[in-house]
């Protein structure tokens with residue numbers, strides 16, 4: 247059974263159909279990259295999986311269990327699915343360590359003292375050991391984004407969603423964040439990424455999905471999608487993106 | 490390499506120093522001229538002697554000022570017990586107006602009606618209605634005290650304004666902060682308490698300070714319903730001495746409090762604007 251299954255997912259904002267019958271399977275430990283032009287619906291799809299948006303039709307399954315059931319309490323589901331955003335969204339009034347500890351403290355009722363060792367270990371693993379007690383505005387964009395990843399990981403999620411997490415970064419800071427993603431993939435995390443980093447998607451993804459106007463136009467192994475795209479829309483998009 | 494003079498200054502620095510000296514001289518000179526004109530010309534105005542005797546009588550001032558200061562303690566006391574109640578009630582009303590829980594929908598309506606009504610009525614009218622009206626129902630002591638009901642009138646009025654300021658602060662926190670909190674599995678209540686409110690409150694502190702400066706001034710309205718605070722005390726002296734100087738004394742005392750507080754609020758606001766840009 248796939249870790250995440252999307253069946254004919256439909257999402258509308260008013261008259262605008264943003265996800266138009268999307269089918270997708272993500273296996274345990276897989277990294278799936280969503281590519282496509284801006285406005286294709288990548289962010290919305292990720293937000294739907296994390297139940298930040300409700301869907302009009304279709305089903306979203308986590309371990310075979312329908313999490314898109316209307317009326318379902320979203321909070322227990324969101325604890326199992328971490329999400330990182332393009333604009334970091336760290337809480338500016340808290341230090342990096344406090345950002346990371348807030349949700350485990352409130353949701354799992356753990357004390358700061360109990361959390362400190364495991365959190366310190368996470369910060370060390372991502373090269374942030376000396377930044378734990380800094381406020382977000384004292385950190386570089388790359389450091390902030392890595393803290394945001396640590397914050398999501400501290401909830402011990404089973405799946406991680408990443409929404410163009412390198413798009414707001416200066417080019418020289420992109421590498422350090424992509425390294426973190428490689429580290430996560432090696433640890434066996436199930437991941438879904440919306441990304442414009444074509445080189446990274448080709449190298450690291452298990453599966454690439456090309457989205458256009460809320461539809462999956464083409465999907466497959468990165469080598470197939472990037473080297474021998476079948477659909478003319480995919481060919482046109484890649485011709486522009488890889489130029 | 491930049492050329493520096495013996496004093497270690499660049500040409501640009503010397504030029505800017507000269508400009509600065511020049512503008513300070515001009516500003517100082519023009520201020521002095523205006524000040525002298527006021528000091529010399531105003532006493533020459535017809536009727537100045539009568540104005541001086543009635544408003545700026547030094548003897549009256551010296552005699553009444555200590556008593557006025559004493560009476561002002563009551564204003565401060567009323568302020569001190571009203572202010573915390575206003576913060577708490579204002580925050581509760583703001584949260585009630587923001588709630589999305591359908592079971593609490595009546596609270597939302599009540600909150601909206603409350604802020605509309607108390608912001609729509611002149612403060613002095615509320616003070617009269619509650620501060621005069623309720624003790625007039627013949628309640629037993631101490632429940633007929635105008636202190637209680639007058640303070641309540643201020644608390645109800647100012648909580649309505651303070652609630653709206655809190656609400657504007659809550660709305661100014663970007664939706665992405667709520668999304669980040671939700672994505673971590675935090676409940677709506679925790680997200681409000683730990684993520685949204687701390688940011689919202691920080692942003693509205695200068696605006697709230699201005700509300701509380703206004704409150705300190707409006708405490709004087711309670712003089713209409715009994716308490717002998719500074720405004721009422723000044724009125725007593727005015728009748729007794731047939732002179733307006735006690736009112737000027739009261740104004741001086743208010744200004745001694747409100748001007749530094751206003752300046753501090755402005756300073757905080759300017760600092761926040763700098764930090765956010």
Ligand SMILES: Nc1ncnc2c1ncn2[C@@H]1O[C@H](COP(=O)(O)OP(=O)(O)O)[C@@H](O)[C@H]1O
Nearest residue numbers: 259262264282283284285286287288289290291
């Ligand atoms: N909250 C929203 N309300 C209305 N329309 C939205 C909202 N969020 C996204 N959209 C629309 O959905 C479409 C897809 O947006 P998005 O998912 O952000 O695409 P992508 O991430 O691929 O750039 C766009 O047309 C966008 O305008």
Ligand SMILES: [Mg+2]
Nearest residue numbers: 288289290410
């Ligand atoms: Mg997007």
